[in-house]
Amino acid sequence: MYSEKVMDHFNNPRNVGEIEDPSGVGTVGNAKCGDIMRMYLDIDDNGVIQDAKFKTFGCGAAVATSSMATELVKGKTVEEALKVTNKAVMEALDGLPPVKVHCSLLAEEAIHSALWDYAEKHNITIEGLEKPVNDIGEKEEAVEEEY
Ligand code: FES
Numbered sequence: 087m088y089s090e091k092v093m094d095h096f097n098n099p100r101n102v103g104e105i106e107d108p109s110g111v112g113t114v115g116n117a118k119c120g121d122i123m124r125m126y127l128d129i130d131d132n133g134v135i136q137d138a139k140f141k142t143f144g145c146g147a148a149v150a151t152s153s154m155a156t157e158l159v160k161g162k163t164v165e166e167a168l169k170v171t172n173k174a175v176m177e178a179l180d181g182l183p184p185v186k187v188h189c190s191l192l193a194e195e196a197i198h199s200a201l202w203d204y205a206e207k208h209n210i211t212i213e214g215l216e217k218p219v220n221d222i223g224e225k226e227e228a229v230e231e232e233y
Pocket of ligand 1 (some may be wrong): 116119120121144145146147148188189214229
């Protein structure tokens with residue numbers, strides 16, 4: 087049911103933890119399943135993500151997608167990190183079962199939420215970044231219709 091990559095990132099999640107004094111931190115949840123994800127980013131003066139860590143209170147797929155999301159954004163600029171969508175995370179994990187697609191949305195939104203916090207703290211606008219939601223329940227319905 088799950089790809090080897092999903093199982094690997096679930097069993098050995100990368101970048102679990104917190105960043106002290108992060109450049110940006112964001113928390114998102116899904117009221118329906120009760121899962122919560124917090125993403126920390128360390129961003130240097132050139133806008134490059136030097137480090138990313140996460141804490142996820144959620145299902146196995148949520149752990150695997152947050153692990154993969156942190157791996158994908160590391161070394162990227164904030165603009166490039168915006169392209170790490172839930173689809174990109176799923177592809178990197180060799181897919182997710184349809185009922186678990188929404189878990190990857192948490193990862194995307196957690197990145198956006200941390201980037202939003204970074205932008206607010208630095209008084210900058212990140213082109214293409216929309217204000218993140220705290221509860222991805224609404225977005226989830228739109229995405230589930232797509233699959
Ligand atoms: Fe809710 Fe996976 S079941 S994030």
